[in-house]
Amino acid sequence: MDKERLKGKNVLITGAAQGMGAAVGEHFAAQGAKICLTDVNLDGCKEVEERIRSAGGEAISCKVDVRNREDHVAAVKATVENFGSLNVSINNAGVNKPLFFMDITEENYDFIMDINVRGALLGMQEQARQMIKQGKQKEPYKIIHVASILSRETFDDVVVYGMSKHAIAALIKGGAKSLVEHGITVNGYGPGVVRTELWEQLDKDLVAIGKFDKPGESMDSIAENMILMKRYSYPEDVVGTASFLASSESDYMTGQILMIDGGMVIQ
Ligand SMILES: NC(=O)c1ccc[n+]([C@@H]2O[C@H](COP(=O)([O-])OP(=O)(O)OC[C@H]3O[C@@H](n4cnc5c(N)ncnc54)[C@H](O)[C@@H]3O)[C@@H](O)[C@H]2O)c1
Numbered sequence: 720m721d722k723e724r725l726k727g728k729n730v731l732i733t734g735a736a737q738g739m740g741a742a743v744g745e746h747f748a749a750q751g752a753k754i755c756l757t758d759v760n761l762d763g764c765k766e767v768e769e770r771i772r773s774a775g776g777e778a779i780s781c782k783v784d785v786r787n788r789e790d791h792v793a794a795v796k797a798t799v800e801n802f803g804s805l806n807v808s809i810n811n812a813g814v815n816k817p818l819f820f821m822d823i824t825e826e827n828y829d830f831i832m833d834i835n836v837r838g839a840l841l842g843m844q845e846q847a848r849q850m851i852k853q854g855k856q857k858e859p860y861k862i863i864h865v866a867s868i869l870s871r872e873t874f875d876d877v878v879v880y881g882m883s884k885h886a887i888a889a890l891i892k893g894g895a896k897s898l899v900e901h902g903i904t905v906n907g908y909g910p911g912v913v914r915t916e917l918w919e920q921l922d923k924d925l926v927a928i929g930k931f932d933k934p935g936e937s938m939d940s941i942a943e944n945m946i947l948m949k950r951y952s953y954p955e956d957v958v959g960t961a962s963f964l965a966s967s968e969s970d971y972m973t974g975q976i977l978m979i980d981g982g983m984v985i986q
Contacts, residue, residue: 726751729802734812736763738915742954748776757783785838791845835883855902895974904973911980947982
């Protein structure tokens with residue numbers, strides 16, 4: 720691993736208490752970045768912070784509910800106060816709750832869309848506001864969104880989640896066009912099936928709505944029947960692509976989504 724790949728990058732991550740957000744935070748810190756870990760679960764962030772510090776890295780934690788603009792403002796402020804500036808953000812917080820189409824409720828829609836879409840938009844605005852204030856620099860600032868295979872495809876039991884991740888694709892395109900004049904790039908990465916707590920819960924919910932018969936079947940069945948590489952993934956499978964998008968190696972990219980899905984959705 721290149722321990723200096725992200726040296727000089729001050730990075731804010733949402734949804735960083737567990738799963739991919741935590742893994743990306745630890746990977747970035749091991750590559751020299753300073754990390755502001757944010758989540759509704761502050762205790763989870765502090766555990767990740769402790770692991771980063773014990774490994775010799777630098778991190779702080781901040782409680783953020785991505786649905787609240789003032790929480791984003793506070794997290795950006797904490798990043799700048801502790802590290803001097805904000806160079807990179809990863810808008811990673813996200814939820815899923817599967818329902819078949821005719822069962823979708825207003826509550827289900829609001830829950831998913833508020834966190835996945837409104838949260839990413841508000842975060843992006845406040846991160847960009849700080850980057851604009853810092854002024855254009857030789858290396859672009861980078862706003863990175865966590866998209867999904869469901870930014871390109873959707874299925875009958877996750878229509879609202881698919882809508883939310885298609886909205887993230889639009890946010891990436893619109894953001895890239897809106898922020899380029901300020902020296903900010905906007906890109907995303909799209910995981911496929913990643914074994915995190917989100918998927919453990921999804922697996923239970925899919926059994927509850929009758930999509931699969933028994934726990935664990937969903938991931939194995941999807942891996943066998945829908946993923947070219949015949950396996951689902953782990954957070955470790957995505958951290959390298961996230962690091963590439965945060966690094967200067969991707970400076971000439973904007974408005975793009977890179978899929979990391981073992982060949983599940985090819986376009
Ligand atoms: N796991 C997958 O298969 C998969 C696939 C494609 C995309 N994704 C996306 O990757 C991202 C990370 O997912 P994960 O699988 O690591 O999930 P995860 O459940 O392990 O982690 C998500 C984190 O987001 C936090 N969070 C939830 N609501 C929040 C809110 N209102 N404000 C702030 N934080 C909040 C949770 O506390 C949690 O720590 C999400 O955007 C998800 O949609 C996941």
